[in-house]
Amino acid sequence: MPSSETSVDNIPQTSGTERTGPVRSETATGIVYGFSAYGLWGLLPIYFIWLMPANSIEIVANRVVWSVIFCLLVITVTRGWAKVGDAVRNPRILGVLAVAGALIVVNWLTYVFAVTTGSAIEASLGYFINPLVSVLLGVIALKEKLRPLQWVAVGVGFVAVVVLTVSYGKLPWIALVLALSFGLYGFVKNRVGGKVDAITSLSVETAVLTPFALAAMVVLTAMGQATLTGLGAGHFWLLASTGVVTAVPLLFFGASARRLPMTMIGLMQYVAPLLQFIVAITLLGEHMGLDRWIGFGIVWLALVVLTFDSLRSHRHLARLRKRALAAA
Helix, strand or coil, X not given: CCCCCCCHHHCCCCCHHHCCCCHHHHHHHHHHHXXXXXXXXXXXXXXXXXXXXXXXXXXXXXXHHHHHHHHHHHHHHHCCHHHHHHHHHCHHHHHHHHHHHHHXXXXXXXXHHHHHXXXXXXHHHHHHHHHHHHHHHXXXXXXXXXXXXXXXXXXXXXHHHHHHHHHHXXXXXXXXXXXXXXXXXXXXXXXXXXXXXXXXXXXXXXXXXXXXXXXXXXXXXHXXXXXXXXXXXXXXXXXXXXXXXXXXXXXXXXXXHCCCCHHHHHHHCCHXXXXXXXXXXXXXXXXXXXXXXXXXXXXXXXXXXXXXXXXXXXXXXXXXXXXXXXXX
């Protein structure tokens, strides 16, 4: 999943000057890129199941290392080393991306652990409630004032967590860790705004994590738990492909965000957790009792309220801008 663009209100509007072709053609291209990105993210549970018996630590360690290698190739081909150098030489940007890397590795570890231990449904819940977490982070960290319907959505989301806690017999910690880590990741990434593009950001974040990932791979090998080279060429290339699987959807998302308005991107964000949810029930055979259906239904109600409010606010701001332009 993407980072700072997880909430409808957080996605930057694309200006008309950035469009190089007819608006309709650019919009259609953006929709294709957007659905490709969210579709790939939504199908990740299937891919991680294929990687078993590799455990979550080995999968994430490989994901970091192979992502760095893939990013280096892309940067070389696109001649983007100057951007990487600028990011690394700027202490503020480097610090922010290092923190972002730490947060995303927590997110990746939790998600892969969930999928490989039969908790993919709860993992999808984490990404469903992430927009609500992003709203709360805005209140807590940025002292933003919520609109009435945003408060309603947050309140309904809290009720859903209570219902699901009763259903699971414990806090749905996987969902909460995923939502919090991803929400904080987006919040941290917003600190650098548009100063760093997607491939540069991923390169620096994973480069910071690479020494730890390599150490984890060495330890797993010493303990006899590494599977990278022990299960044949097919398994090796599946693990090596984690770099492509990580970077390509992100690049697709960046291409989509440059072409589409923020409202459309915001609505498309639900494709990924919805696909993850469907995959968990249909292909992975995870059970959904009535109480969990009720809990998820309450979450979806909160998202409907939040999305409705965001769309209404966007239209209101658009009308105000139009009036201002007409009066100028």
